[in-house]
Amino acid sequence: MTQVHDHGGGxxxxxxxxxxxxxxxxxVHVVDxxxxxxxxxxxxxxxxxxxxxxxxxxxxxxxxxxxxxxxITHHHPDHHGLSGRVREASGAWVAMHAAxxxxxxxxxxxxxxxxxxxxxxxxxxxxxxxxHVAPLRTALPPRALPxxxxxxxxxxxxxxxxxxxxxxxxxxxWTPGHTPGHVCLHLEEEHPARLPGNGRLFSGDHxxxxxxxxxxxxxxPDDATVTDPLGDYLDSLERVGRLAPAEVLPAHQHAFxxxxxxxxxxxxxxxxxxxxLLTLLAEPLTPWQLAERMEWNRPWDQIPYVSxxxxxxxxxxxxxxxxxxxxxxxxxxxxxxxxxxx
Numbered sequence: 001m002t003q004v005h006d007h008g009g010g011x012x013x014x015x016x017x018x019x020x021x022x023x024x025x026x027x028v029h030v031v032d033x034x035x036x037x038x039x040x041x042x043x044x045x046x047x048x049x050x051x052x053x054x055x056x057x058x059x060x061x062x063x064x065x066x067x068x069x070x071x072i073t074h075h076h077p078d079h080h081g082l083s084g085r086v087r088e089a090s091g092a093w094v095a096m097h098a099a100x101x102x103x104x105x106x107x108x109x110x111x112x113x114x115x116x117x118x119x120x121x122x123x124x125x126x127x128x129x130x131x132h133v134a135p136l137r138t139a140l141p142p143r144a145l146p147x148x149x150x151x152x153x154x155x156x157x158x159x160x161x162x163x164x165x166x167x168x169x170x171x172x173x174w175t176p177g178h179t180p181g182h183v184c185l186h187l188e189e190e191h192p193a194r195l196p197g198n199g200r201l202f203s204g205d206h207x208x209x210x211x212x213x214x215x216x217x218x219x220x221p222d223d224a225t226v227t228d229p230l231g232d233y234l235d236s237l238e239r240v241g242r243l244a245p246a247e248v249l250p251a252h253q254h255a256f257x258x259x260x261x262x263x264x265x266x267x268x269x270x271x272x273x274x275x276x277l278l279t280l281l282a283e284p285l286t287p288w289q290l291a292e293r294m295e296w297n298r299p300w301d302q303i304p305y306v307s308x309x310x311x312x313x314x315x316x317x318x319x320x321x322x323x324x325x326x327x328x329x330x331x332x333x334x335x336x337x338x339x340x341x342x
Contacts, residue, residue, distance in 0.1 A: 002055040007249060008192030010168075011200070014056030016043030018078045026078045027251050028053060029202055030060050031187075034167035036068035039092075040185060040202050041251055045081035053082060064089040071163060071170075072153065073204025074182040075100040075107075079251060084151030095155035095163065097174065100181030104150050106220065118221040119309070126312050127286025127336035132305075157183050175206045175240060177233020180218045182206055184240060195257060197246025206233075207240060207248055209256040212269055216313030217320075230321040234270060237263050274327070277318055284331045284338035291315040 003015040003025075010032035015025040029040040037060070043049045057063055067090040072080050075096065083094045096104070120136040157163065159174035169188040176182055185202040205213045218227045241263035248259050256262065273294075280293050291312045292300050303311060319339050322328035331338045 002052050002059060004056050004059045005255075007200075007247075007255060009189065011187070011249070012060050013249065014053060014060070016049050016053050016056070016082075017046075018044045019046050019048070021078070023078070023252050025252070027249070027253075028056070029249060030057065030062070031165065031168060031170070033068060033165045036066050037062050038069045038071060038165055039067055039086065040071045041073055041079040041204070042070060042082035042086055044078045045085070050082055050085055053086075066090060067092045069155075069165070070094045071157065071185060072096040072100070073184070073202065073206075073251060074179040075103050075150065076179065076205070077150065079204065080104070080150050083153075087151060093155050094151055094153045095157050096153040097157045097159070097172075097181030097183050099176070100179055101153050101156065103179070103181070103220075104152055106222075108149060108152065110221065114221060118219075122219075123288075123309065123312065125336055126316060127288035127338075128312065129288075132308070135305075159183070173201075173240065173243070175204075175233075175236035177215055177229055177236050178205045178213045180227070180229075180232075182236075186243065186245065191246040195246040197257075197259075198244050200247045200249060201240070201243065201245035201259065203240070203248050203250045205251055206236065207259065207262060207266075208250045209248075209253050209262065211253065212266060214310060214314060215317045216310060217316055226320065228320055228324050230270065230317045231324060234267060237266055274318060274322060274325075277322065278327060278341040281322075281328055281339055281341040284340045286336045286338050287312055287316045287319060288336075290319065290339070 005013045012030045013027040016028050017025050026041060026043045028043050031038045043053055054064055064086055067086050069092050070083050070086055086092055087094055116136045120133050123133050157172045159172050161172060163170045171186045171188055173184045173186055175184045182204060184204060184206050187200040189199055191200060215230050215233050218229055241260050245259050247255055247257050249255050280290060294315060296311060328339050328341050331340055
């Protein structure tokens with residue numbers, strides 16, 4: 001059965017499944033407004049996911065055709081995937097931060113072969129073995145790549161400003177790290193159960209109750225800028241912690257109330273991970289070698305192919321942070337590049 005949760009005060013959530021993913025589902029939040037319901041995220045673009053969303057909306061007393069608008073926390077396909085179908089059904093506007101809209105535009109306009117070539121080059125530079133890189137050298141047909149034709153948003157989420165939700169006060173907070181344009185959304189209204197704190201926060205993937213969200217690289221085949229996603233994430237976490245919401249409504253798992261405690265846990269987790277990586281970097285390592293030695297939720301030889309790519313990206317994000325802090329440096333000469341603790 002479709003799972004629907006009533007959070008009170010005209011806010012509900014629908015569990016929309018993510019196919020073949022251990023996360024299980026995306027929590028699509030349904031916010032009542034004076035002009036009709038607005039969705040925060042939409043779920044994965046899959047027929048079963050669409051059916052579940054429609055059933056969930058029916059349980060909320062509405063339907064896809066009655067949606068007034070869609071607010072996307074970030075561009076990943078388990079959040080933005082069904083936005084196009086919702087817009088087709090209802091004429092709803094779709095809003096996203098400009099940095100993630102740029103990624104959507106780039107994804108739609110770049111041939112899939114270009115992405116595979118770019119990823120192959122990146123993994124080779126990170127020290128991945130040829131047997132891992134080889135499958136990327138033959139691009140799959142576009143229909144096999146969910147998220148490569150996402151809906152192009154038609155409204156921009158401006159950090160610090162209220163969104164145009166008639167009868168509600170929903171303010172955008174820019175929280176880069178998981179993606180460059182990730183936003184949290186602060187509902188500046190008293191909690192319906194009068195819990196102490198500052199309203200409610202729709203946190204997307206930025207702040208989850210039991211998971212540390214993936215912090216990888218901001219990928220752009222045409223931009224060689226060296227970004228610091230982990231630094232962005234840690235700064236964003238502290239900003240959200242200072243907000244002190246009464247309740248957090250994330251996009252995965254479940255709602256929770258101890259935002260400040262969870263922020264401290266995540267800050268401590270990343271500081272401990274950075275310190276642990278310095279121990280591993282007592283000897284020069286490539287990003288791939290570092291990822292092989294890092295602690296994950298399962299042994300390296302049990303991590304699936306795509307997840308290894310994600311792990312290497314996260315290892316590189318942590319390396320960039322260590323280099324920026326002056327705690328590690330690249331070893332000059334030779335390819336692939338190796339890094340060592342300072």
